[in-house]
Amino acid sequence: MKKLFILLLLLGFGVTALAQNGRQLYNKYSDSPGVEAIYISPTMFKRIGIIPDMELNDKDVNLSHVIKSMTGFYSLSASNAKVREALRKDIDKYIQSSDYELLMESKDDDEIMRIYIVGDEETITSFVMLEYEDDEINFISIDGNMNRAQMEDLLAKTVK
């Protein structure tokens, strides 16, 4: 009986854990002072997918395949000191409480850049990039079923 109770509780919490993503952070901070926010919905990604490949192809790097595999895009840039501090704490909590693995970290004086991903060897289901600078914090969260090799290749090349 106890096992059944615990199992059902875990099931309930598991379902809610799946619902967690960058949306909570976006909703909380997108209207804060000194915050630039961009949200692109799954519907908009579908509309982007309708654009012919020829028009999406960049001169040097083809973004279209990766972009078409995205389903959600959240970007927050905060410059207000109080908002930055609160956002940083929430981002750290969010990353620690999720299944993100650190893909890359770069530190230079007070500037920190980190990339976290969720996925397997072939697919990335969630991608988070953080930039902590003296006067700004940038948070980018991308959801989807992105091909890992394509995504890494894209980041390695300089997109113009």
Place this chain on the structure above:
Amino acid sequence: MKRIQDIEKLSVVELERIGADESIPVPADWHPLLPRRNTAARWSVAAAAVAVLIGLGWFGFQYEPAPKDTFDDPYLAYAAIEKTMARMSVDVNQAVIKVTEAEQRLGQIYKQR
């Protein structure tokens, strides 16, 4: 619910009692014969109900409404993604350059030893 055949078998006294809507007394020794539900099964049902309620409550607490799209035009949305990807690739390349430089410095140190 009684079937017609059962009603037809009822005696006049029984039919009169039903017509008068009289209650039939429960025999004193009948209670122990009532089927008793398993305590563990009852607890399981209660536990399942509590778990479902907690799960639903937690889900409602965690639910976040979808934000409004920043762009109405897919071309503008694409341009924003492209710009973000460009910034990200610059940062990644800078990090890779730093790693390469650090590796070269480490290589020189090992050679000197």
